[in-house]
Structures are given as structure tokens and as C-alpha cells.
Amino acid sequence: MSLASDVLEGLLRESFSSAVIEIQDLVGDGDHYQVAVFSNDFVGKTRVQQHQMVYQALKGKMGNELHAMALKTGILPV
Amino acid sequence: MITAQERIQADITANAVVVYMKGTAETPQCGFSAIVVQILSSLGVPFKDVNVLADHEVRQGIKDFSNWPTIPQLYIQGEFIGGCDIVREMHQAGELQELLKEKGILAA
Numbered sequence: 118m119s120l121a122s123d124v125l126e127g128l129l130r131e132s133f134s135s136a137v138i139e140i141q142d143l144v145g146d147g148d149h150y151q152v153a154v155f156s157n158d159f160v161g162k163t164r165v166q167q168h169q170m171v172y173q174a175l176k177g178k179m180g181n182e183l184h185a186m187a188l189k190t191g192i193l194p195v
Numbered sequence: 196m197i198t199a200q201e202r203i204q205a206d207i208t209a210n211a212v213v214v215y216m217k218g219t220a221e222t223p224q225c226g227f228s229a230i231v232v233q234i235l236s237s238l239g240v241p242f243k244d245v246n247v248l249a250d251h252e253v254r255q256g257i258k259d260f261s262n263w264p265t266i267p268q269l270y271i272q273g274e275f276i277g278g279c280d281i282v283r284e285m286h287q288a289g290e291l292q293e294l295l296k297e298k299g300i301l302a303a
């Protein structure tokens with residue numbers, strides 16, 4: 118179970134085109150990531166909804182190909 | 196025949212605070228689950244732990260229930276609050292404590 122970081126970034130970029138996306142491969146195994154997504158698409162959404170949007174962007178890979186992803190979401194600074 | 200969804204609904208209705216996790220509160224089998232247990236314990240909040248590793252139907256069922264692909268999952272009075280990252284953020288911001296007081300689970 119692993120997912121290359123450029124594939125991960127590509128999937129996120131598809132859904133959040135104007136977002137600031139930071140990806141850190143914590144162990145270097147393509148399976149434990151720390152990801153931050155800052156996007157104006159999150160305006161008015163709860164944290165749960167924001168994370169659900171990110172999981173949606175990963176098209177079912179979270180919990181399958183991708184085992185662990187610490188996730189932080191937020192709105193772009195004005 | 197009771198479905199996993201019905202069991203989940205019954206558990207989160209009957210218990211004010213429920214954590215779906217890998218392992219038990221005493222012996223978590225995953226670091227993310229352990230963090231949620233540790234936060235709740237540090238606040239002195241009693242909670243029911245459901246070990247998804249011991250129940251395959253619930254392990255998949257809880258992900259469908261909340262449209263959330265990962266474990267752990269925290270529920271307070273029947274409402275899905277979040278996974279490890281959200282619970283940790285809320286705890287650091289003091290929001291989790293506020294929520295628990297609002298719900299009458301922690302003394303104000």
C-alpha cells in the first residue's frame with residue numbers, strides 16, 4: 118500500500134486548482150503523509166466537510182492505497 | 196438480523212461519547228487511535244470504545260456511516276465530530292472542551 122507523492126499532489130490539484138498544497142512524506146515510504154490544503158473552496162465549510170472534500174478528491178484511495186495521512190485544511194489568507 | 200449500521204446508530208445513541216478505534220482504550224493498536232484516547236482521558240471524559248479490528252462489519256460500516264474513510268472516529272451525542280487530526284486541532288484550540296461542556300458531558 119503506497120502512493121507516490123506526485124500522484125497524491127495531482128489528485129489534490131485536480132480538485133483544488135488554486136489551492137496551496139503542502140505534502141510531506143513523513144517516513145519516505147509513500148504511505149505516511151502529512152498534507153496541508155489551503156483553499157477558498159473551504160469557505161463556509163466545517164472541518165469535517167473540508168476533510169471530506171479532500172478525501173473525495175483522493176477518489177477512495179484514502180484508507181486503501183494510502184494508509185496514513187495527517188491532514189490540515191484551511192482557507193487561503195486574504 | 197441487525198445490520199452494522201443499526202448497531203452503530205444504537206451505540207452512538209446510547210452512549211454520549213463513542214470512539215471507533217483500532218484496539219481498545221486500554222491497548223490501542225494504532226497511534227492515531229491512541230491520540231484520541233489520550234485526549235479524552237486527559238479531559239476525564241468517560242467514553243465507549245469500539246474496536247473495529249474485532250468486528251469487520253463495523254470496520255467498514257462506520258466508514259460508510261460517516262462518509263469518512265479512516266479510523267479513529269469520535270462521536271458525541273450521536274454526532275460525528277471528526278478523526279484524529281480534527282479532534283487534536285479542536286483540543287488544542289479549546290473547542291473540544293467547550294463542546295463537551297455545552298453538551299453537559301464535562302462540568303462547566
